[in-house]
Amino acid sequence: MKYDFDEIVDRRNTESAKWKAIKKLYGRDDIIPMWVADMDFKSPPEVIEVLKKRAEHGIFGYPMLDDDYFYPFINWIEIKHGCKIKKEWIVTTDGVVDALKIAILAYSKPGDNVVIQTPVYYPFYNIINSNGRMILKNSLKFENKSYRMDFDDLEKKFSLKRTKLFILCNPHNPVGRVWKREELEKLVQLCIKYNVILLSDEIHSDLVFSPNKHIPIFSISEDIKDTSLTFYAPSKTFNLAGLKASFVVIPNERLRTEYKNVIESLASESLNIFGMVAAKVAYEQGKNWLDDLLNYLKGNIDYVYDFFNKKLPNVKLQKPEGTYLMWLDFRAYGDEQKVKEILVNNAKVGLEEGSIFGEEGNGFFRMNIGCPISILQKACNSIYDAFKDL
Ligand SMILES: Cc1ncc(COP(=O)(O)O)c(C=O)c1O
Numbered sequence: 349m350k351y352d353f354d355e356i357v358d359r360r361n362t363e364s365a366k367w368k369a370i371k372k373l374y375g376r377d378d379i380i381p382m383w384v385a386d387m388d389f390k391s392p393p394e395v396i397e398v399l400k401k402r403a404e405h406g407i408f409g410y411p412m413l414d415d416d417y418f419y420p421f422i423n424w425i426e427i428k429h430g431c432k433i434k435k436e437w438i439v440t441t442d443g444v445v446d447a448l449k450i451a452i453l454a455y456s457k458p459g460d461n462v463v464i465q466t467p468v469y470y471p472f473y474n475i476i477n478s479n480g481r482m483i484l485k486n487s488l489k490f491e492n493k494s495y496r497m498d499f500d501d502l503e504k505k506f507s508l509k510r511t512k513l514f515i516l517c518n519p520h521n522p523v524g525r526v527w528k529r530e531e532l533e534k535l536v537q538l539c540i541k542y543n544v545i546l547l548s549d550e551i552h553s554d555l556v557f558s559p560n561k562h563i564p565i566f567s568i569s570e571d572i573k574d575t576s577l578t579f580y581a582p583s584k585t586f587n588l589a590g591l592k593a594s595f596v597v598i599p600n601e602r603l604r605t606e607y608k609n610v611i612e613s614l615a616s617e618s619l620n621i622f623g624m625v626a627a628k629v630a631y632e633q634g635k636n637w638l639d640d641l642l643n644y645l646k647g648n649i650d651y652v653y654d655f656f657n658k659k660l661p662n663v664k665l666q667k668p669e670g671t672y673l674m675w676l677d678f679r680a681y682g683d684e685q686k687v688k689e690i691l692v693n694n695a696k697v698g699l700e701e702g703s704i705f706g707e708e709g710n711g712f713f714r715m716n717i718g719c720p721i722s723i724l725q726k727a728c729n730s731i732y733d734a735f736k737d738l
Contacts, residue, residue: 349640349643349644350636350640351392351393351636351637351640351641353389353640353641353644353720354720354721354722355389355390355720356388356720356722356723357388357389357390359388363590364386365384366381366383366384366386366388367381370698373698374692374698375692376692376693376696378696379692379696379697379698380696380697380698380723380726380727380730381698381716382697382698382699382715382716382717382719382727383698383699383700383714383716384716385521385584385589385671385672385673385716385718386584386587386589386716386718387587387672387716387718387719388718388719388720388723389587389641389718389719389720390587391586391587391588391626391630392586392630392633392634392637392638393637394629394630394633394634394637395586395588395626395629395630395633395634398625398626398629399622399625399626402621402622402625403622408621410618411618411619411621411624413440413619413624415435416628417440417624417627417628418435418438419435420627420628420629420631420632421433421438421580421595421627421631422435422438423631423632424631425564425580427635428553428554428635429553429562429563429564429567430567431564431566431567433566433597434599437597437598437599437604438595438596438597438598439595439596439598439604439607439608439611440593440594440595440596440619441594441595441596441611442592442593442594442618442619442620442623443581443583443592443594444549444551444579444580444581444583444594445471445475447579447594447596448472448475448515448547448549448579449475449479450607450610450611450614451513451545451547451577451596451607452475452476452479452481452513453479453610454603454606454607454609454610455512455513455545455603455606456481456512456513457512458479458480458481459480459481459482459510460481460482460510460511460512460513461481461482461483461484461505461508461510461511461512461513462476462481462482462483462484462511462512462513462514462515463484463485463486463502463505463506463511463513463514463515463544464476464483464484464485464486464514464515464517465485465486465487465488465497465515465516465517465520466485466486466487466488466705466706466707466708466709467488467522467523467702467705467706467708467709467712468515468517468520468521468522468705468706469517469521469522469549469705470704470705470706472515472517473706481513482510484505484508484511485706486498486501486502486505487501487706487708488520488523488525488708493666494525494666495520495523495525496531497527497531497534497535499534499535499538502535502538503538503542506538506539506541506542506544507542511542511544512544512545513544513545513546513547514535514539514544514545514546514547515547515549516535516546516547516548516549516565517549518532518548518549518550518552518553518562518565519550519552519553519555519556519562519668519669519670519671520670520671521552521671521673522671522673522675522700522702522705522709522712522714523668523675524666524667524668524669524670524671524673524674524675525668525669525670526556526560526561526562526669526670527563528563529563529568532563532565532568533568533569536565536568536569536571536572536576539572539575539576540571540572540575543575544575545575545576545577545603546565546572546575546576546577547576547577547579548564548565548566548576548577548578548579549579550562550564550565550578550579550580551579551580551581551583551584551594552584552670552671553580553670554584554585554638555584555585555642555645555670555671555672556669556670557642557645557646557649557667557668557669557670560669560670562670564578564597565578566578566597566599573599573600574599574600574603575600575603576599577596577597577598577603577607578596578597579594579595579596579597580594580595580596580597581593581594581595581627582626582627582630582631582634584671585630585634585638586626586630586634586637586638587718588623588626588627588630591620591622591623591626591627592619592620592623593619593620593623593624593626593627644721645672645717645718647721648672648717648718648719648721648724649667649668649672649674649717650667651721651724651725651728652665652674652715652717652724652728653665653666653667653674655728655732656676656728659728659732659736660731660732660735660736662680662681662735663676663677663678663680663681663731663735664676664677664679664680665677672716672717672718673714673715673716673717674714674715674717675702675712675713675714675715676699676712676713676714676715677711677712678711678712678713679710679711679712681735681738684701684702684703684710684711685701687701687711687713688701688713690734690735690738691713691731691734694730694733694734695727695730695731695733695734695735696730697727697730697731699713699714699715700713700714701713702714715727
């Protein structure tokens with residue numbers, strides 16, 4: 349491996365939310381943080397280098413996007429996922445959550461329904477609720493050691509008159525599924541049948557472990573191009589979340605115009621210079637770094653999976669098909685709050701309790717394994733010590 353993912357980088361005295369918020373979230377500051385989805389690895393050296401150069405330039409006036417900015421992203425999607433995107437389909441935004449919010453404002457009215465597949469990334473709830481739209485839950489089903497979609501329930505919810513939007517999370521945070529072509533095809537058929545606009549959050553799409561393969565939603569059929577938006581960012585892939593650069597792929601011209609109208613009305617079109625510089629170089633030069641990262645993450649996942657199966661088999665878990673997030677079932681140890689207390693005060697690890705992703709997640713905990721393996725080993729051993737006699 350060319351890149352060093354074993355290096356422990358001290359983030360305590362930076363503005364990192366993952367490290368700064370420990371005391372507020374867990375009530376003590378001696379916690380190993382394994383919650384929010386960013387990694388404790390440095391970004392690719394090529395990205396750090398270009399940011400240093402840009403900082404040394406010393407002038408940070410208003411930036412302007414040109415074609416050079418889009419092509420590395422377009423090439424990336426073609427090389428990594430085998431799909432062609434036209435430049436005019438792309439709208440830039442400064443974060444995927446805000447980009448989803450804009451879509452909700454653009455294509456629905458207060459009181460309309462938005463369907464999500466729970467348990468799911470919790471800001472989805474907030475962006476729907478805070479804009480006066482109604483959440484309809486299409487709960488995922490856990491069968492044969494895997495989560496699957498409940499299409500019968502989905503069809504019922506899509507058939508309601510006020511259902512306008514559906515948010516897909518692919519790969520799915522927190523359950524780690526990478527949806528297969530057959531699943532996406534069924535989904536797309538239903539969206540088209542009921543005229544529901546599909547918002548596909550594919551922020552984790554580069555973090556997929558073979559043999560699983562990510563399939564961008566707009567590549568499923570020609571029809572879905574006219575009724576979908578796909579959301580990307582280099583932020584999970586290259587650990588750049590604080591730089592706020594993201595891309596929305598909107599092939600249909602009418603949907604794109606409506607989307608841009610909302611951006612204009614909110615005056616939120618400008619990007620951050622450092623985000624622009626980093627995104628471009630990451631997509632241009634980050635492929636080898638990402639290949640090494642995926643190998644490293646795979647090792648971390650194998651470690652956690654084997655550890656719990658051998659040493660603490662009452663904690664049930666699957667290997668994620670994508671993402672650096674693992675979904676651990678602690679229900680054998682009883683009440684979620686009680687388990688959280690043991691994790692925090694005895695094991696001193698900061699996982700996220702499953703109920704914040706939806707009631708279906710109650711008793712599960714999400715563990716972010718994007719850290720040096722020595723930290724991961726320490727966390728797993730501490731969890732073992734805290735639970736072994738219970
Ligand atoms: C599914 C999903 N979407 C969006 C985001 C956040 O995106 P952004 O920081 O670009 O708003 C995350 C971060 O964890 C995520 O997991």
